[in-house]
Amino acid sequence: MEHLHHRILIVGGGAAGLAVAARLIRAGQTDVAIIEPSHRHYYQPLWTLVGAGVVAKEASMRDERRCIPAGAHWIKDAVSELDPEHNRVLTTSAKSVGYDFLVVAAGIRFMWEAIPGLREAIDSPHASTNYLYDRAPRTWELIKNFKGGVALFHMPGGSIKCPGAPQKIMYLAADYFRKSGVGRANVIYGSAMPSIYGIPEYAAVLNRVVERYGIDARYGHELVAVHPRRREAVFALKNEPGRRVTIQYDMLHAVPPQGAPEFVRDSALADPQRPLEGFIKVDQFTLRNPGYQNVFALGDVANTPNAKTGASACKQAPAVAANLLSVIGGKEPRASYDGYVACPIVTAYGRMLLCEFDYGGKPTPTIPFINTIKERRDMWLLKRYGLPWLYWNMMLTGRSVPFLHSGGEQAATRRLAADSQV
Numbered sequence: 001m002e003h004l005h006h007r008i009l010i011v012g013g014g015a016a017g018l019a020v021a022a023r024l025i026r027a028g029q030t031d032v033a034i035i036e037p038s039h040r041h042y043y044q045p046l047w048t049l050v051g052a053g054v055v056a057k058e059a060s061m062r063d064e065r066r067c068i069p070a071g072a073h074w075i076k077d078a079v080s081e082l083d084p085e086h087n088r089v090l091t092t093s094a095k096s097v098g099y100d101f102l103v104v105a106a107g108i109r110f111m112w113e114a115i116p117g118l119r120e121a122i123d124s125p126h127a128s129t130n131y132l133y134d135r136a137p138r139t140w141e142l143i144k145n146f147k148g149g150v151a152l153f154h155m156p157g158g159s160i161k162c163p164g165a166p167q168k169i170m171y172l173a174a175d176y177f178r179k180s181g182v183g184r185a186n187v188i189y190g191s192a193m194p195s196i197y198g199i200p201e202y203a204a205v206l207n208r209v210v211e212r213y214g215i216d217a218r219y220g221h222e223l224v225a226v227h228p229r230r231r232e233a234v235f236a237l238k239n240e241p242g243r244r245v246t247i248q249y250d251m252l253h254a255v256p257p258q259g260a261p262e263f264v265r266d267s268a269l270a271d272p273q274r275p276l277e278g279f280i281k282v283d284q285f286t287l288r289n290p291g292y293q294n295v296f297a298l299g300d301v302a303n304t305p306n307a308k309t310g311a312s313a314c315k316q317a318p319a320v321a322a323n324l325l326s327v328i329g330g331k332e333p334r335a336s337y338d339g340y341v342a343c344p345i346v347t348a349y350g351r352m353l354l355c356e357f358d359y360g361g362k363p364t365p366t367i368p369f370i371n372t373i374k375e376r377r378d379m380w381l382l383k384r385y386g387l388p389w390l391y392w393n394m395m396l397t398g399r400s401v402p403f404l405h406s407g408g409e410q411a412a413t414r415r416l417a418a419d420s421q422v
């Protein structure tokens with residue numbers, strides 16, 4: 001076994017891992033290593049627009065090498081075990097990597113096995129998912145070639161990344177069907193959730209969108225099986241135990257249930273209160289693991305009680321970097337992530353609703369002078385052009401995104417600057 005050691009080790013070089021790494025390097029840290037197996041990096045929010053035929057999938061992808069911040073060590077490997085007791089991780093190619101401080105940002109695992117027939121359905125000609133880079137273009141093929149019948153859009157229960165994504169593609173499909181004159185389109189939303197959205201102010205807007213398209217929204221519908229050859233999706237009704245409903249579809253957009261990668265779920269860092277999902281237990285404000293004071297987690301893998309989005313990771317990164325620097329300096333972590341989530345919900349080709357809120361569940365619009373609690377053309381342009389630019393050029397390089405400011409980030413950024421003098 002090969003033995004390595006780094007002062008700060010980051011597991012996962014996705015959105016969250018790179019954002020933290022870049023901030024730590026900017027703050028003067030010289031021994032930061034990232035373990036990341038993939039040679040490709042994806043800006044996943046673009047996959048909604050890939051599925052809608054707006055951009056090619058390649059626009060969402062860059063070489064990982066180009067994204068790793070200069071000065072960070074890239075260990076091109078996959079972690080197979082977290083061993084916080086001995087301050088080390090083990091990798092699939094038999095490396096033992098020790099650390100003084102650990103940041104886990106390993107993202108999410110798709111639990112296809114939780115719904116019999118789902119994976120087979122996604123590989124069949126009538127179904128797709130925007131949650132896979134290679135499948136998102138197929139979603140567009142299905143929408144483009146839809147000649148009428150049932151277009152079924154599925155939303156699972158449990159924590160998933162970007163919980164708005166399952167309905168975004170539905171609105172774009174419904175808009176496309178209308179504009180291209182598909183007469184007999186019966187768009188059905190089969191959702192395990194009790195309503196269209198958890199924040200009443202945004203739900204009010206989205207309910208009007210659902211009504212506008214004549215979408216048949218069925219809530220409390222948990223997908224339990226798919227029979228791809230018969231093109232049937234079977235739902236259990238949450239409010240009527242034991243009752244099942246089968247919907248026959250002509251096209252299906254489905255989303256896998258999600259949890260932490262297995263090596264995270266099986267580790268001492270996982271939250272024992274949610275054993276099936278296995279996300280890492282963290283203090284929701286400092287993002288530090290309560291059991292191991294030198295371990296932080298952020299992004300999709302962290303068990304914060306809010307939606308998992310890239311925007312959340314963007315706001316968590318300064319807090320983690322600042323708190324890590326405090327702990328390195330022998331102080332208590334004081335930067336606080338306020339639960340900020342941004343969820344850009346495209347409601348038509350050329351229209352978007354920017355949902356922003358914090359742990360309090362209240363809308364927290366951050367763009368000055370305009371009313372973002374409604375569908376807007378300029379917000380579509382933000383989604384199409386602005387956010388990708390900010391992602392590649394600001395978030396991944398450890399800079400603050402200019403207008404998505406919250407008190408939490410400003411405080412964290414000030415703290416980071418102060419602590420880096422330690």
Ligand SMILES: Cc1cc2nc3c(=O)[nH]c(=O)nc-3n(C[C@H](O)[C@H](O)[C@H](O)COP(=O)(O)OP(=O)(O)OC[C@H]3O[C@@H](n4cnc5c(N)ncnc54)[C@H](O)[C@@H]3O)c2cc1C
Pocket residue numbers: 011012013014015016017035036037038043044045046047048077078079080105106107108130131132161162165261263298299300301308309310311312313342343344
């Ligand atoms: C269709 C879709 C639409 C979305 N739309 C939006 C949106 O509009 N707005 C928004 O804010 N967010 C959106 N998101 C969510 C956003 O992409 C994620 O929340 C964000 O990427 C989370 O960052 P992360 O670093 O935690 O995970 P990721 O970016 O997924 O990175 C995790 C990294 O960990 C690595 N990894 C995995 N296993 C191991 C291992 N064993 N060892 C080491 N490394 C490992 C992976 O290779 C990966 O690089 C969307 C996602 C999807 C799929």
